[in-house]
Amino acid sequence: MPFSAHDLRYHAEQSYPLLYAYLHRNAQRFLGSLKYDAFEVDTVIGHVVEQLVRLGLLGGGDHTPHAALDQLSDAQFYAFLNRSVRNKAIDRLRKRRLQVNTAAELEMADDDDSDNSPLNDAVESLWGATPFSTPEEITLHVTSQNELRSVLKHCIMVLSAAPNQLQAVMKELHEIGADELFEDIADELQLSLAGDPNPHISQHKDHAHKKLRHCLQQQSSHLTVMVALRITLYTKHSADKKDYSVEMSSLTQTDLSISDVEQGLHGLVTEGLLSWDGEEIVHLTAAQMKRLARFYKED
C-alpha cells in the first residue's frame, strides 16, 4: 500500500510507518559503505521527516496551505523524496570524510533502479545550473532588477526617520560608487553629504544595517513598492483633469489580494507619499504623482 503527499498531510499517524520504511530503504541504498551505520541511516531519515514537518506537510492537515509538494503526482512525490534522501546521504558521506566519488558510490549500491545509475549525473548537467546558487548571485540579481532594487531604495528612504543612520548609509553608497541610487535618494530627500564627519558614524552604520536587514525581508516593504509601481503604471487623469486616480482592481491585477493592496497603500501613506483613507478609488494630487513616478517608476 503506497502513501501520497495527501496521506502524509491528512493521515500522518497511519502513513508515517510507510514513509519511514520508504526512507529507510533509500537511505541504506544511498549511504553505501555507511548503510549499516544506524545513526547515519537515522540522520538521513530524520532530515527528510523534519523537512516535511517544517514545510507543514506531515501532519499539517488544513492548517497549512497546499503548496508545491501537494501539486506533485504520486510518482513525482516519490522521486522528490528519493532525491532528498540521496542529497542528505551524500552530505553525510562527505561529512564522514570518506573519499567517495558520488557516482561510484551509487554504482556500488545494491539496487538496479534506473535512478541509481551514475548516468543520472550526466543527464543532470543538461538541466543547467541551479539559479541563485550563491548569495552573490542573488544580490547581483536584486540590485540589477528595477522592481527589486526599488525595495532597497524604499528601505533606505525609511531610514530618513533616523538622519544619522541615513547619512551613514548614503556615505557608503557614495563610497562604493552606487551613483544612480545615491542620486535618486539624495534628490528625493534633498540630502547632502557636506558637513563635518559624524564621530559615531560606525555605530549609526551598524544600526542602519540592522534596520535595512529587517526592512528588506518584510512583506510590507515589498507590497509598498509593488503598489507604488502599479500606481505609476495604471493611474489616469481624473474626470476634472485636476488630479489622478486609480481603482483598487487595477492595483490588485491577478496576483495581489485587496488586503495586500491595502497594506501597500498604508505603507505609502505612512511615508507621506499618498493620502488615502480606505476609498475604492485612490486619488493622487499632481505633486504626489510626480513624486511617486520620480522615485518608483521603471527606468
Add this chain to the structure above:
Amino acid sequence: MSDDTVTGGDAPMHGDYTKLAQWLQSVLLPSDQDEPAILTQKNDTQLELVLTDDYHQPFYQQLPDFALAMLSGDPLATIHYTPLLYHLVACRPCHAAYLDFYDSLRYALHNQDYRQQFIQGTRTLSGTPHRMLAHLCQSLISQAEALLRQAHHDHSDNDEAARSLLQMALQVSSHITQNSLRRQALQDLVRVATLFDGPTSPRTEESNVYSYSPVMASAGVLRRGGRGGQHADDVLRAQRMQSAIIHLQARNLEGFIVQQDDMLELHLQHLDAALHEKQVVISVLLGSLLEPIRWFGGNPDAIRSTQAVDEQGTLVMPIGTTDLRLSNPEERNLLEALFLILEVRTAN
C-alpha cells in the same frame, strides 16, 4: 518592467551593479554566519533536530513554491518572492534548504514516470523503530513551538495548528514503550504547551504549590515483585498492577492515579500540614490538549476537591472520567503524558 532579463543562473547581466551587490551582501549577511549551520549536526551519537533557532517558518514554507516557480520559468517569480530572495542572502540555512528543494523538485519534474518501489516493512507505529517515533514527536513539538512564536510575533492566531501538532505528538509518543525514550520524546511538551498564552518567563515552583510529575516505573521496581520465590504469574500480575497505576512525585511527596471503571481517581499522601482539613484545587496543565478525559468541573486547570485533606495529609478525589484504560499500555502512556505536570494548591 525590468531593466534586464535576468532570471538567475547564467543569464547575462546588464549594467554594473557588482559593487552595490557586494555592499548589499555585507549588509544582509551578519558576520557571525560563517558556516552553514544546517549541514552540521551538533552531536554525532544522538539524533537531534537540525532546524531549531535557524528555522524561519514563513520563509521556509515558501521555498518549494519559489523553487517550483523558478523551474516553471515563471518570469515574475523573483518579483513575487522578493522578501524571500533578500532573506536567502541573509540566512544560510534557508539558502541551503532552497538548493536542496530546487534540486529535488527538478529531479521530480524530470521523472514523471518515476518507478515507485514496493514498500516493505511495518504498517504500524508500534512496529516502527521507537527512536524514530521519538524524533517525530520532537519535530512536531518543535514545529508547534515555532508556530506559536510566529503567531505571537505577527499578532495572529496559530493555536489550532499548534494544538493539532501537540496532540499528534502525544498520540505518537503513546506507542513508545521505553519510558526514558518516551520522556525524551516529550521533553519540551510542557514548555511549549505553556506558550498558548504567549511567551512567559520560565516556570518557577511556588512554595505553596505542589507540582507532581509521573515517576517512571523502572524495571528494578517491577522485578522486586519477583523476589522471595514467587512464581512468574505473580510477577506478571505485579507488573500489570504497576502498569495500571500512574505514580506521581512532587519533591518528597508521593501520589498516584488509579482507575475505577471510567473514573480516574487521584490519591495524594503526606500532604503538608498547612493543607490539612482544607480543600484543594488540582490543575492538570496539559489537560485541555486531548479530549478523552471529561474533567470534573469541566476545567482541567481548576478541579476542586469535594472533600478536605484529612489529618494524615491524605486526599482521595475523582478528577474525571474517560474511555481510555490504564490497563492498556498505549492508553496508559497517553494518560501519563497528560499528567506530566499536575499542580495542587489550596482552594481559596
